[in-house]
Amino acid sequence: MSERLIVVSSDCHAGLRIADYKPYVETKYHEIMDQSVPLQMEMTEKAEESFLMKEINDEWRAPIEQELKGAWDYKERLKMLSNDGIAAEVIFPDGITEMNTPPFGAGLGLSPRAAVPELQWAGAMAHNRWLAEFCANDLSRHIGVASIPLLWDVQQAVDAVRWCVDNGLSSVMIPTMWDEHAPYHDRKYDPFWEVCEDLGVIIHFHSGPAPQPEYFGTNWPMEDRSDDLPGAMGVYVSEVMWWLYRPLTFMIWGGVFERYPKLKVVMTEGGTAFMLPPWLRLLDHNYTDIQFSAKLGDFRSHLSMAPTEYFARNIAIGASCVPRQDIELHSVLGEDKLMWGSDYPHPEGTWPNTAQYFKDTFSGLSETVGRKILGENAVEWYGLDRARLQEVADEIGPDLSIFK
Amino acid sequence: MSERLIVVSSDCHAGLRIADYKPYVETKYHEIMDQSVPLQMEMTEKAEESFLMKEINDEWRAPIEQELKGAWDYKERLKMLSNDGIAAEVIFPDGITEMNTPPFGAGLGLSPRAAVPELQWAGAMAHNRWLAEFCANDLSRHIGVASIPLLWDVQQAVDAVRWCVDNGLSSVMIPTMWDEHAPYHDRKYDPFWEVCEDLGVIIHFHSGPAPQPEYFGTNWPMEDRSDDLPGAMGVYVSEVMWWLYRPLTFMIWGGVFERYPKLKVVMTEGGTAFMLPPWLRLLDHNYTDIQFSAKLGDFRSHLSMAPTEYFARNIAIGASCVPRQDIELHSVLGEDKLMWGSDYPHPEGTWPNTAQYFKDTFSGLSETVGRKILGENAVEWYGLDRARLQEVADEIGPDLSIFK
Numbered sequence: 001m002s003e004r005l006i007v008v009s010s011d012c013h014a015g016l017r018i019a020d021y022k023p024y025v026e027t028k029y030h031e032i033m034d035q036s037v038p039l040q041m042e043m044t045e046k047a048e049e050s051f052l053m054k055e056i057n058d059e060w061r062a063p064i065e066q067e068l069k070g071a072w073d074y075k076e077r078l079k080m081l082s083n084d085g086i087a088a089e090v091i092f093p094d095g096i097t098e099m100n101t102p103p104f105g106a107g108l109g110l111s112p113r114a115a116v117p118e119l120q121w122a123g124a125m126a127h128n129r130w131l132a133e134f135c136a137n138d139l140s141r142h143i144g145v146a147s148i149p150l151l152w153d154v155q156q157a158v159d160a161v162r163w164c165v166d167n168g169l170s171s172v173m174i175p176t177m178w179d180e181h182a183p184y185h186d187r188k189y190d191p192f193w194e195v196c197e198d199l200g201v202i203i204h205f206h207s208g209p210a211p212q213p214e215y216f217g218t219n220w221p222m223e224d225r226s227d228d229l230p231g232a233m234g235v236y237v238s239e240v241m242w243w244l245y246r247p248l249t250f251m252i253w254g255g256v257f258e259r260y261p262k263l264k265v266v267m268t269e270g271g272t273a274f275m276l277p278p279w280l281r282l283l284d285h286n287y288t289d290i291q292f293s294a295k296l297g298d299f300r301s302h303l304s305m306a307p308t309e310y311f312a313r314n315i316a317i318g319a320s321c322v323p324r325q326d327i328e329l330h331s332v333l334g335e336d337k338l339m340w341g342s343d344y345p346h347p348e349g350t351w352p353n354t355a356q357y358f359k360d361t362f363s364g365l366s367e368t369v370g371r372k373i374l375g376e377n378a379v380e381w382y383g384l385d386r387a388r389l390q391e392v393a394d395e396i397g398p399d400l401s402i403f404k
Numbered sequence: 405m406s407e408r409l410i411v412v413s414s415d416c417h418a419g420l421r422i423a424d425y426k427p428y429v430e431t432k433y434h435e436i437m438d439q440s441v442p443l444q445m446e447m448t449e450k451a452e453e454s455f456l457m458k459e460i461n462d463e464w465r466a467p468i469e470q471e472l473k474g475a476w477d478y479k480e481r482l483k484m485l486s487n488d489g490i491a492a493e494v495i496f497p498d499g500i501t502e503m504n505t506p507p508f509g510a511g512l513g514l515s516p517r518a519a520v521p522e523l524q525w526a527g528a529m530a531h532n533r534w535l536a537e538f539c540a541n542d543l544s545r546h547i548g549v550a551s552i553p554l555l556w557d558v559q560q561a562v563d564a565v566r567w568c569v570d571n572g573l574s575s576v577m578i579p580t581m582w583d584e585h586a587p588y589h590d591r592k593y594d595p596f597w598e599v600c601e602d603l604g605v606i607i608h609f610h611s612g613p614a615p616q617p618e619y620f621g622t623n624w625p626m627e628d629r630s631d632d633l634p635g636a637m638g639v640y641v642s643e644v645m646w647w648l649y650r651p652l653t654f655m656i657w658g659g660v661f662e663r664y665p666k667l668k669v670v671m672t673e674g675g676t677a678f679m680l681p682p683w684l685r686l687l688d689h690n691y692t693d694i695q696f697s698a699k700l701g702d703f704r705s706h707l708s709m710a711p712t713e714y715f716a717r718n719i720a721i722g723a724s725c726v727p728r729q730d731i732e733l734h735s736v737l738g739e740d741k742l743m744w745g746s747d748y749p750h751p752e753g754t755w756p757n758t759a760q761y762f763k764d765t766f767s768g769l770s771e772t773v774g775r776k777i778l779g780e781n782a783v784e785w786y787g788l789d790r791a792r793l794q795e796v797a798d799e800i801g802p803d804l805s806i807f808k
Contacts, residue, residue, distance in 0.1 A: 183618060185635040214587060231589040231657030233703030237690045238653050242646060249642050253635030274689055278682035285678055286641045299637030 004397035005085075005371060006389045008378035010318035011206075011268050011341025011349075012089040013108075015100035016072050016130055024126035025103065029119065033103050036119075040103065060347045067352065068345050071095025074137055081141070084342055084354040087375065087392040088384055090143045090318070091135065092173065092206050092268070093127055095345060102127035102147070109209035110149050110175040117152035124149050125160070132167040139168050140388045145204050150174040151181040154188055158195045171202045171266075171382070176209040176247055184247050185254025197260040202382065204318075207244040207269040210236055241275040248315065252283065255302050257310040264314060264381065271319030271338055273326045283307035312337070316381050319373070321350045324361050327373060335369050339378040358402040367403050408801035409489075409775060410793045412782035414722035415610075415672050415745025415753075416493040417512075419504035420476050420534055428530035429507065433523065437507050440523075444507065464751045471756065472749050475499025478541055485545070488746055488758040491779065491796040492788055494547045494722070495539065496577065496610050496672070497531055499749060506531035506551070513613035514553050514579040521556035528553050529564070536571040543572050544789045545796065549608050554578040555585040558592055562599045575606045575670075575786070580613040580651055588651050589658025601664040606786065608722075611648040611673040614640055645679040652719065656687065659706050661714040668718060668785065675723030675742055677730045687711035716741070720785050723777070725754045728765050731777060739773050743782045762806040771807050 019037055022030060061068060070076035072095060081089065094101050094108040101107035105115045106123030124147035135142040146164040150157045161172060174192075182188060196203055212218075215232040244267055257263060270276070287306045303310075312334060319326060320341035330338050343349030350357040362370050375393075379386050423441055426434060465472060474480035476499060485493065498505050498512040505511035509519045510527030528551040539546040550568040554561045565576060578596075586592060600607055616622075619636040648671055661667060674680070691710045707714075716738060723730060724745035734742050747753030754761040766774050779797075783790050 182621065183639075185619075185633055185639060186621065187632045187634075215589075217586065217590070228591045229589055230591070230659045230706045231654065231703070234657030234690060234707075235587075235589060235653055237703070238657065238687055239650075241686075246643075249639055250635065253638030253642065255634045274686045275682060278679060282645075282678045283642055286638060299635070299641070302634045303638075 001371075002390055002394060003399050004390075004393045005399070005402075006088075006375035006379065006386070006393040007084075007086050007397055008339065008375040008382075008384070008389070009084070009086045009089040009342040009344070010266070010339035010378050011320040012086075012091050012344045013093065013095050013100075013346065014071055014077070014091045014131070014134060015093045015095040015102065015107075015127065017100055018103055020072070021103055021123070021126045021130065024129045025122060026125075029104075029122045032119070037103055040101075040105070044101070057347065064352065068095075071100050071345055072134075074134065080344060080351065082396045084344070084351055085358070085393075085396050085398045086342060086354075087389040087397060088141045088143065088378070089344075090145060090171065090204075090266075090268075090341070090378070090382070091131065092145050092204070093131075093147060106147055106149065108173075108206055109177070110147055110173065111177060111209060112149075112151050112175060112179045112181055113177075113213065115149070117149065120149045121152070121156065121160075128160070128164060128167075128169065132164075132169055136168055140385045141392065143171055143382055143384075144169045145171040145173045148172045148174050148192075150189065150192060151178055154192050157192050161192070161195050161199065161201055165199050165201060170200060171204060172196070173204045173206060174247075176205050176207075176244060177211070183254075184250040184256065187254075189256075190259065193256055193260045193263055197263045200264075200383070202264045202266060204266045204268055205244055205247055205270075206318075207240055207267070210240045210243045212236065241270060241272055242279075244270045245275070245279050248311075249279075249283070252307045252310050253299075253303075257314045258303055258305070261313070264316070266316050266318050266339075266381070268318030268341065269320040269343065271317040271322055271326050271329055273329050276317070276329065277332050280308050280311060283311075316377070321348065321357070322361075327361065327365065330369055330373060335372050336377055336380070338373045339381065340374050355398065358398050362402045363404060365403055367400060370403050405775075406794055406798060407803050408794075408797045409803070409806075410492075410779035410783065410790070410797040411488075411490050411801055412743065412779040412786075412788070412793075413488070413490045413493040413746040413748070414670070414743035414782050415724040416490075416495050416748045417497065417499050417504075417750060418475050418481070418495045418535070418538060419497045419499040419506065419511075419531065421504055422507055424476070425507055425527070425530045425534065428533045429526055430529075433508075433526045436523070441507055444505075444509070448505070461751065468756065472499075475504050475749055476538075478538065484748060484755065486800045488748070488755055489762070489797075489800050489802045490746060490758075491793040491801060492545045492547065492782070493748075494549060494575065494608075494670075494672075494745070494782070494786070495535065496549050496608070497535075497551055510551055510553065512577075512610055513581070514551055514577065515581060515613060516553075516555050516579060516583045516585055517581075517617065519553070521553070524553045525556070525560065525564075532564070532568060532571075532573065536568075536573055540572055544792045547575055547786055547788075548573045549575040549577045549610075552576045552578050552596075554593065554596060555582055558596050561596050565596070565599050565603065565605055569603050569605060574604060575608060576600070577608045577610060578651075580609050580611075580648060581615070587658075588654040588660065591658075593660075594663065597660055597664045597667055601667045604668075604787070606668045606670060608670045608672055609648055609651055609674075610722075611644055611671070614644045614647045616640065645674060645676055646683075648674045649679070649683050652715075653683075653687070656711045656714050657703075657707075661718045662707055662709070665717070668720070670720050670722050670743075670785070672722030672745065673724040673747065675721040675726055675730050675733055677733050680721070680733065681736050684712050684715060687715075720781070725752065725761070726765075731765065731769065734773055734777060739776050740781055740784070742777045743785065744778050759802065762802050766806045767808060769807055771804060774807050 104119035104123030135144040508523035508527030
């Protein structure tokens with residue numbers, strides 16, 4: 001083993017400024033894009049005021065404006081990766097949080113709320129085209145996660161997955177929330193799971209989406225609205241993990257991994273010691289305990305394995321900028337399940353202090369476990385080119401001193 | 405201390421057969437009741453087929469048909485309480501699960517989905533009138549939980565609470581889910597919390613409600629529906645506790661207990677070792693940890709105490725027909741927080757085998773803790789007449805041998 005560690009960030013973000021997506025949007029949508037982009041920017045501005053603290057963000061950004069351009073500028077990107085010691089990265093949309101997002105509501109989360117299916121597809125495919133180009137700079141280092149608005153037309157999603165694979169993208173993201181549409185235990189999605197399994201495409205859910213309009217009052221009948229909503233943010237941070245785990249609750253119980261045993265899923269920015277083990281224990285409890293069946297019937301016979309067995313086989317955790325406490329999750333989940341991430345360029349991430357973070361957080365951890373969480377697990381899960389990444393790591397990777 | 409234990413069931417159910425509510429419904433709604441009751445019965449029948457296993461229920465009921473009449477027949481009720489050794493009981497609506505429910509969608513859960521506000525109020529008040537009469541047989545033994553459809557008109561809810569107190573009902577139930585209406589962190593509900601605090605009225609949430617239409621596909625666009633939804637029930641049992649805790653997440657973060665420090669809340673049939681401690685740990689983590697505030701701002705300054713401190717002061721747990729494992733929760737939550745319940749006449753309850761259940765479940769538990777969980781905690785929380793209940797217990801209560 002080399003003295004320099006292969007670090008893979010399982011959670012980075014990249015994207016153009018919204019108006020800059022225009023060359024990647026089909027021309028037939030240009031007119032409506034010109035009309036809707038100013039509206040979307042205004043809404044985003046508003047959301048930033050109530051949801052993300054504008055002053056905090058502005059203050060955080062001011063001194064690092066140049067470096068943040070790595071959200072779309074390839075040269076800056078390489079500098080960022082070098083400084084952080086990252087050999088390869090998994091790339092989600094929505095670069096500088098709310099400033100870089102594809103048009104037509106096709107950003108992180110792919111919320112169906114108020115989305116027009118045809119337009120959301122147009123926005124998502126525009127991002128996918130740009131992302132394929134961006135990653136083509138070096139496919140061994142940049143694993144782009146394409147956006148697939150799965151809820152609308154499953155065949156269109158299947159076709160899009162084939163397009164992605166043909167264009168170097170073997171990871172996809174689907175909506176975390178479905179609102180009034182069919183959840184993921186519905187068999188209508190089977191063709192999508194099937195094409196992903198067949199082509200080795202990895203499905204991603206990224207944390208963040210939650211019913212924000214419910215917390216902040218924007219979806220209630222007008223006469224119900226109050227300007228005074230103390231605690232909305234406390235509710236958000238208390239619920240956000242649950243909304244991330246929810247699609248997997250439906251997929252596991254829905255038998256998706258029973259029918260597609262080789263399907264791979266990642267939940268990103270979801271490795272919290274507080275909720276993950278209890279959620280898994282609960283799923284298994286409901287599978288093995290018979291207390292409920294008195295009036296609910298047998299709801300387990302279509303599954304040949306316990307929920308945590310599917311979890312162990314089919315699901316990995318993107319554990320972004322985790323504190324040491326969450327790294328210790330490896331002892332519960334198995335040491336092959338956690339994949340560290342930097343969350344660049346989000347302010348809650350470790351960038352631009354990743355080197356220091358490594359020292360503070362990994363000190364005293366065994367080298368074997370540390371190597372796995374920092375990179376080797378992702379190399380395995382995503383099937384990356386280890387030899388090539390070791391070459392990169394030998395130039396920029398952190399050394400073993402972080403475990404001292 | 406007497407040799408015979410005061411047992412209080414914190415979770416029993418009672419209600420008329422739906423059509424029998426007519427004398428309690430205002431006459432102006434009789435015509436619409438005649439039209440809607442057959443529809444509601446048909447829907448209930450359907451729900452029973454997909455959600456509750458009809459054959460299982462029918463088989464369970466056949467030999468105990470007479471005893472189940474205790475859901476509305478007072479003499480049978482007293483027999484049931486005697487046989488179970490229960491001195492006092494907290495009474496929720498929806499007697500024999502789906503067979504006894506107030507009209508106009510005013511049953512357990514008070515779901516706003518597809519409800520007509522005026523009619524749901526009419527159904528709820530009909531039940532409240534009947535319940536007040538039923539409990540008036542012996543107010544020291546029967547604590548009726550009135551139904552308050554809080555989501556629509558807060559002033560109407562305030563007036564109804566006053567009516568309840570005037571009629572012997574000092575406990576109320578409010579909706580567990582609010583759909584598109586304002587959640588409980590909205591200050592529009594303050595007049596309701598205030599009247600409850602002022603009059604010493606205890607607010608209840610009873611487990612069971614969850615987005616069943618989402619699990620079973622009845623709320624999706626027609627073209628999305630599939631007849632094959634494996635796992636719907638597994639998702640239900642895995643999520644149901646979360647939907648019960650959710651209103652309290654909003655109330656705690658919303659500062660309700662900060663503004664109304666004497667307000668009392670019970671979550672009933674919610675004492676599960678699997679989810680309760682992790683949920684509480686998560687709330688406190690979000691209060692004490694500052695990780696998120698990098699971009700979310702300070703969302704804690706309106707709370708002078710940590711979430712679990714409000715929980716300890718303002719919230720009790722109705723722990724229905726719990727296994728021993730969940731009784732051990734007392735060591736986490738404090739031994740004054742758990743209140744046992746029989747869940748009569750639901751098939752998942754301990755009735756009619758409560759005596760045997762006591763022996764199987766409480767064996768080896770300390771008498772002090774056992775007395776609290778079985779009755780003394782409820783006597784305290786609900787302010788019951790201990791001397792009177794000891795008289796009843798001396799006739800019918802279990803003896804200390806259950807702790808042997």
